[in-house]
Amino acid sequence: MAELKVTAIKEGTVIDHIPAGKGLKVIRILKLDRLNGGALLLAANVHSKKLGKKDIVKIEGRFLSEEEVNKIALIAPSATVNIVRDYKVAEKFKVEIPGEISGILKCANPNCVSNHEYTTPKFYVISREPLKVRCHYCERTMEEEEILTNL
Amino acid sequence: MDWKNRDVISIRDFSREDIEFVLKTAERLERELKEKGHLDYATGKILATLFFEPSTRTRLSFESAMHRLGGSVIGFSEASSTSVRKGESLRDTIKTVEQYSDVIVIRHPKEGAARLAAEVADIPVINAGDGSNQHPTQTLLDLYTIKSAFGKIDGLRIGLLGDLKYGRTVHSLSEALTHYDVELYLISPELLRMPRHIVEELRERGIRVHETDDLEGVIGELDVLYATRIQKERFPDEQEYLKVKGSYVIDREVLKKAKETLKVMHPLPRVDEIHPSVDSSKHAIYFKQVFSGVPVRMALLGLTLGVL
Numbered sequence: 287m288a289e290l291k292v293t294a295i296k297e298g299t300v301i302d303h304i305p306a307g308k309g310l311k312v313i314r315i316l317k318l319d320r321l322n323g324g325a326l327l328l329a330a331n332v333h334s335k336k337l338g339k340k341d342i343v344k345i346e347g348r349f350l351s352e353e354e355v356n357k358i359a360l361i362a363p364s365a366t367v368n369i370v371r372d373y374k375v376a377e378k379f380k381v382e383i384p385g386e387i388s389g390i391l392k393c394a395n396p397n398c399v400s401n402h403e404y405t406t407p408k409f410y411v412i413s414r415e416p417l418k419v420r421c422h423y424c425e426r427t428m429e430e431e432e433i434l435t436n437l
Numbered sequence: 438m439d440w441k442n443r444d445v446i447s448i449r450d451f452s453r454e455d456i457e458f459v460l461k462t463a464e465r466l467e468r469e470l471k472e473k474g475h476l477d478y479a480t481g482k483i484l485a486t487l488f489f490e491p492s493t494r495t496r497l498s499f500e501s502a503m504h505r506l507g508g509s510v511i512g513f514s515e516a517s518s519t520s521v522r523k524g525e526s527l528r529d530t531i532k533t534v535e536q537y538s539d540v541i542v543i544r545h546p547k548e549g550a551a552r553l554a555a556e557v558a559d560i561p562v563i564n565a566g567d568g569s570n571q572h573p574t575q576t577l578l579d580l581y582t583i584k585s586a587f588g589k590i591d592g593l594r595i596g597l598l599g600d601l602k603y604g605r606t607v608h609s610l611s612e613a614l615t616h617y618d619v620e621l622y623l624i625s626p627e628l629l630r631m632p633r634h635i636v637e638e639l640r641e642r643g644i645r646v647h648e649t650d651d652l653e654g655v656i657g658e659l660d661v662l663y664a665t666r667i668q669k670e671r672f673p674d675e676q677e678y679l680k681v682k683g684s685y686v687i688d689r690e691v692l693k694k695a696k697e698t699l700k701v702m703h704p705l706p707r708v709d710e711i712h713p714s715v716d717s718s719k720h721a722i723y724f725k726q727v728f729s730g731v732p733v734r735m736a737l738l739g740l741t742l743g744v745l
């Protein structure tokens with residue numbers, strides 16, 4: 287079966303190879319649901335040679351920086367990002383898990399001060415493969431499964 | 438490293454150089470204190486001790502340290518007597534207290550509270566225990582006690598005994614010991630073994646680690662035996678607890694198998710991990726360990742205040 291062609295965009299960002307079912311979460315993490323102006327397209331459950339099924343997010347009229355996009359690395363480590371200008375891919379990069387994760391992840395330790403006081407939760411990535419982070423506040427480490435349930 | 442205004446939150450923030458510098462400063466202050474009886478480095482400075490949960494020993498040790506440096510102390514010893522009970526946030530308490538003081542010592546039941554306090558405060562903050570996370574001044578005084586007894590830390594064989602699973606003290610101490618060339622003997626019941634990730638980290642950082650449940654089998658190897666309390670609550674049934682407890686009591690009998698020079702430590706309070714008859718033996722240094730808390734805390738207060 288040929289890959290489903292979603293409406294091409296003239297200018298903007300296409301995030302491809304998002305694991306199926308995570309597209310909405312990607313939109314939420316990048317706060318794209320609060321965009322005004324250009325169109326936002328989500329293609330869910332698209333056939334993929336690499337992943338079996340995948341989600342694709344297209345954002346018209348906005349160019350996401352690598353730093354912004356890296357926020358989704360925790361839920362979509364396989365994602366690739368295409369910057370489109372004049373219907374052509376002008377730039378392409380893979381998401382990378384940043385060294386520090388701020389604001390998007392909640393600490394799994396119920397007794398962590400970050401779950402009780404006004405703070406921005408912050409984590410240090412201590413291993414990428416397998417994924418492991420340490421809370422800046424309580425110093426507890428979290429592994430992949432805990433990370434995903436606390437995003 | 439500029440010490441003035443530095444926060445003391447976690448032993449993870451300390452390099453070997455930092456540790457050595459604190460220990461050396463504590464040594465100097467202990468000597469000066471013996472000679473002069475009273476020091477005046479911190480005259481006019483105020484320490485605020487904020488104990489959101491009670492810990493009388495730690496609080497007294499910090500207060501004694503500040504007084505011995507010539508400074509004064511304000512604070513509270515439990516949260517129930519403060520506006521915290523009325524729902525004030527930690528941020529606001531810290532912001533308020535720093536208007537009255539030059540350095541803050543905080544103990545709090547939530548993990549990460551000291552880190553947050555340090556971020557909020559412009560004056561230095563010293564962690565005196567944040568939940569089950571860190572208690573860096575305890576670790577530094579443990580290292581100071583070992584160094585005072587042996588003149589060094591490198592080359593020693595150190596046994597950690599008891600509850601190695603939940604024991605914050607032994608986790609931090611072993612973490613700090615990775616800066617040294619030591620051999621670690623982890624002696625505990627199967628149920629209370631050191632968490633795997635800590636053992637892995639110790640090995641990755643080049644520490645030789647032996648794990649055993651047999652105290653008598655290894656006591657002859659050790660230079661230091663660091664005992665901790667085994668809590669009844671950790672066991673599913675009383676029978677199991679009583680069986681385990683009995684096999685980790687340090688008494689004169691067990692110590693016959695030890696080196697002459699073995700030193701026994703304990704963060705105190707003890708229940709019956711160490712028999713009182715051991716107190717008068719040359720092995721016991723756990724009261725010296727309590728004493729060490731004062732020069733070490735004097736060093737940290739003086740350094741962060743920038744008055745030494």
Ligand SMILES: [Zn+2]
Nearest residue numbers: 393398421424
């Ligand atoms: Zn945390």
